[in-house]
Amino acid sequence: MSRFFVKRLDQLAPYTPGEQPQDQQYLKLNTNESPFPPSSKALEVLSREAVCQLNLYSDPDCKALIAAIAKRYSLEPEQVTVGNGSDEVLAFALRAFCDENTPLAYADITYGCYKTWCSLLGVPSIQIPLEEDYSINLKKYVGGQATVMIANPNAPTGLCKTPAEIEVVLQANRDQVVIVDEAYIDFGGESCVPLLKNYENLLVVQTYSKSRNLAGARLGFAMGSQELIADLNRIKFSFNPYNVNRLTCLAGIAAMEDEAYFQRCIQEIIQTRSWTAQQLKALGWTLTDSKANFLFAQSGKIPGGVIYQTLKERGILVRHFNAPRLENRLRITVGSQNQMERLLAAVARLEAEW
């Protein structure tokens, strides 16, 4: 920290993303990327002609992209906005709906950025402990003055609530915004988007990074009432009006319109997840009922840190969080069937060696 850095942020602890080694070939099962390439329709629109026009700015209103997303989710375009990954969209939402007097309530075990954004933005955190079985107890979110953030499915647990369960919070907290971070919803969960017609306090955030195979394009979106979306746009246009790349706008439209490929990729991940879970259970592992594109799993006998480290030495990266209640758990991205077979061979060897 330089002597010029503002004092208010001297405790700021940045988020640590999963390792992204650039210099070696790993089997990367640590950042929940899709193992499949983007839709061939997205590849087509990123033509040489499109690339040649990169000297021109993108549309700051992202009209065509927003229209495509709105159509897919049966919403009005005014109910959708986009950002440079759902991280940016979520950070904008915190800026718009939280301040020193309006804390953010979220699970003690969840996506690490929520806490980081709170400290960056000067927003008090209310961390609500997960239950013994890692599930979220939504009753604990009812009442209070806090803006609520629910990752659904939650990460790294993979556990998912139904819209009916989340509706209880929306109904009880009419004067607070409830943000549902649905980064992983497409892998077997049920989205809260249909609740938007009844709840003006609901904001649903999704991403292209997982189920739409475009993590590297950086694209996320929020869906809510026209008023909430206008609030987010006010923040966007006060921070970085041209926040979405020109090519990303094009790829985002094409990927959103290719429903068949989207469904095919998802189904394959769900099948592979189920197969992998079965195999790990057969090796004595314990798993949650993950509805995400990752498993939250622990060996019956080997400490999580040891597995993480040994797999890494053997060329496989999984995610290990050195934190209470997580030390023995691993978050393992569900890749292709072939990738999971390699993972399982390595795990079986490790279990045999122990």
Place this chain on the structure above:
Amino acid sequence: MSRFFVKRLDQLAPYTPGEQPQDQQYLKLNTNESPFPPSSKALEVLSREAVCQLNLYSDPDCKALIAAIAKRYSLEPEQVTVGNGSDEVLAFALRAFCDENTPLAYADITYGCYKTWCSLLGVPSIQIPLEEDYSINLKKYVGGQATVMIANPNAPTGLCKTPAEIEVVLQANRDQVVIVDEAYIDFGGESCVPLLKNYENLLVVQTYSKSRNLAGARLGFAMGSQELIADLNRIKFSFNPYNVNRLTCLAGIAAMEDEAYFQRCIQEIIQTRSWTAQQLKALGWTLTDSKANFLFAQSGKIPGGVIYQTLKERGILVRHFNAPRLENRLRITVGSQNQMERLLAAVARLEAEW
């Protein structure tokens, strides 16, 4: 504004970017884009293979890109960081080096985002009036507790200070960060980058949007001491760790390495600027000595708003700011020779009609 929007920001006035009409063909001379396509080397690296890998995240550290920028400017990689356009980099700098007790000092006529970021971030603004001839009086920036922002060349005036002139502020304000926004420096100005070796309080910010023909790719960068850059990275990793798109990283490297094309584009803009200025003067217009890729010009007899409106009706967009001392001025992007000939024909017709 919804009833959920934080009260602190109820006066927030978002930045209004130049019009980006998506539905009609205009000659766009209003947002200072380059008229030339990206370097052919950038086009090459955005291959089908690269696009196919968009399912994978970008490198959050942007190591290869930063290495290419550092090499070009003879700096250490630790002295460079990148962002989603220089807008994001500049906003990070304000977050890192300004707070309620450390205001930002900047010209009363300059890039509009400075003011917007101050209100978004709760940073007091100290607006320092330009001189009668629109020049910045750097003596007015000496002393005080404020972080200093100097757009050099300034926008929309195009006027440029020398590094020796800016050094006076750096020397006098050793305990304040001085940010030099060099978005337009490559079109004839002299960069402050060589001053970095002597001033730990200097931060230089540049962009790929103008001289490197990649506005649509969203890429900007900051250069400074290792400590200042580490501060910016702390903000970046607390806001959006994957802030630069995977394809943009690749294009950014290739464009930075193609020095010959970069120089060729710049020289052509400079020549066209000089030719256009001459022609406008011949029509009785007044211009500043712009060192940017735009002209700051006014007719001898027609009000600025009228010219803006009439040119728009005739298919040519220029930028008009409805603000004190700017009402009669237009900011006109220097496009290709052919584009400027079209502009001049339209202006000549207008002058004849008046």
